[in-house]
Amino acid sequence: MRANFRMQRLFVDAPLSAGAPVEADSAQFNYLANVLRMGDGAEILLFNGRDGEWRVDLSFPTRKRILLTPREQTRPQPDAPDLHYLFAPLKVGRMDYLVQKAVEMGAGTLVPVMTQHVQGKIHSTDKLKANVIEAAEQCGILSIPAVEEPVKLPDLLEGWDRSRRIIYCDEGHDGQNPLPVLSAIRETKLALLVGPEGGFSEAERATLRSLDFVTAIPLGPRILRADTAAVAALAVIQAAVGDWR
Ligand code: SAH
Helix, strand or coil, X not given: CXXXXXXXXXXXXXXXXXCXXXXXXXHHHHHHHHHCCCCCCCEEEEECCCCCXXXXXXXXXXXXXXXXXXXXXXXXXXXXXXXXXXXXXXXXXXXXXXXXXHHHCCCCEEEEEECCCCCXXXXXXXXXXXXXXXXXXXXXXXXXXXXXXXXXXXXXXXCCCCCCEEEEECCCCCCCCCHHHHHCXXXXXXXXXXXXXXXXXXXXXXXXXXXXXXXXXXXXXXXXXXXHHHHHHHHHHHHHHCCCC
């Protein structure tokens, strides 16, 4: 079921069930009361990543508090998307974009991967997690993708669950069309790996190409920026072997 885009949607980390009120935190209070100027009886949607989506109404027990009372479940909790998205961190700004787009495109787990030419840094995954929640609130996604701690590419490959195939965007691929390669994939557990702005090193490309749980794909005749490559790859993967079918 697609989301209702006319109502505000907020994430809360509390159980949701009919009639059991949840208190808005201070950021949510500020947003609802001061930015949106909502009053007693106004309605929004709440989700917590576990109990589906609920229509709730606002009440103000005091001038500084808002209670959100679930009245009706508007969508049940869907299965969490299974696609893992492995990405080399980009510089601030582009990385926010990349995380938002990955969530919209149906990534289920986000894993920052440190490669040889990576330029972005991750001081803490809190910022990424906040971005994930904001993207889910905006595009109506009800399961919050997990964000893992950064891992170095060799360590990631070393510890990899080989039943999950890594689809790796290879800017040095001889071909142009990813679709024949993708349609030959038989595994249902998949991960997408996109390199940093500086690309993969020759040594990294050689390693990736030597592993039997990794499939290299091209993305057309032009070199794309990493954030564009991610959206393009997620679209072709979802269409060929994912949840757009
Ligand atoms: N600086 C590199 C390009 C890096 S692009 C160079 O000039 O070669 C960043 C990442 O996006 C790449 O590591 C790759 O994963 C992906 N990518 C970009 N264009 C691509 C293409 N045409 N085919 C496959 N992957 C691509």
